[in-house]
Amino acid sequence: MKKFVVKVRRGEIDRKEASEVLEAFERAALEIYPSAVLLPAALELALGFDRSVYDCLYLALAIAQSCELITADRKFHSVVTASPFASQIRWVEDEL
Numbered sequence: 001m002k003k004f005v006v007k008v009r010r011g012e013i014d015r016k017e018a019s020e021v022l023e024a025f026e027r028a029a030l031e032i033y034p035s036a037v038l039l040p041a042a043l044e045l046a047l048g049f050d051r052s053v054y055d056c057l058y059l060a061l062a063i064a065q066s067c068e069l070i071t072a073d074r075k076f077h078s079v080v081t082a083s084p085f086a087s088q089i090r091w092v093e094d095e096l
Contacts, residue, residue: 033061049079062088070095 007013013021035042038060045056055076062069063085071077072092080089 038064045085049076049083051076051079059085059088 005018008015008018035057038057039053041060041063042053042056045051045059046053049056055073058069058071059080068088068090070090070092077089077091080086
């Protein structure tokens with residue numbers, strides 16, 4: 001939510017757009033997964049990729065769920081696409 005406020009303050013989006021994005025998230029069928037069970041795998045990925053455990057939690061979840069992670073983090077995307085986990089990650093703009 002904080003990022004929406006920052007984007008509105010910077011004039012990147014208006015209040016209506018911020019509200020629409022929030023409403024879209026509220027309508028989405030989101031599932032919440034506990035990070036504790038993913039931490040060991042995320043740590044291994046983080047050490048191997050020299051990235052944060054936070055970033056690698058998303059990749060660990062994608063691997064555990066046999067699905068793809070869509071990211072807008074260029075460095076993370078580049079590192080993962082050059083690894084055996086390349087099939088687990090997609091670039092956000094390719095999904096638009």
